[in-house]
Amino acid sequence: MISQPSRHCTVELQALPSRIGQVRRIVSAQLRYWHLDPLIDCAALAVTELLTNVHRHAEPDKMCTVEIELLLDHLTVSVHDHDPRMPQIRTADPLATCGRGLAMVAAVSESWGVRPQGPAGKTVWFTLPPPSPAVAPPASPMHGAIPSTETPARPAVVG
Secondary structure, eight states: OOOSSEEEEEEEEEOOHHHHHHHHHHHHHHHHHTTOGGGHHHHHHHHHHHHHHHHHHOOSOOEEEEEEEEETTEEEEEEEESOOSOOOOOOOOTTOSSSOHHHHHHHHSSEEEEEEOGGGOEEEEEEEOOOOOOOOOOSSOOTTOOOOOOOOOOOOOOO
16 A cells, blocks of 8 residues: 655666666666565566667767656656657567567556657656555455364474
């Protein structure tokens, strides 16, 4: 259960391959800290794809900011870079080794989009719903269940 109304984390970096792996680990650790373990795989994959796009395509530089924000009804992860060009989902050749990043973000997220910020660049974001609270096991035996009266076996002493 989320006990705080909003949580926020920001990381600024240069989108180099070595830094992308570090940010992936930071996002994973932050989600673990917020007890959102079920979201780690999707969030880490999607943020890796967005940072890889910055590394491959952003101009004039590779500087960017990753923001993670948890509100009561969803998790939002965004990546802001200084390139004003808008990204587009492409149809990749089946044998291509790249070109599927935004399609993967769309596939693993609840929603995604781009906010243009004029000459200051753009922000690409995605949302994930918080995991449902686990269903607690019943406190008493189910109707019709017969409680066990057996005594547990004692462990054998070897020696």
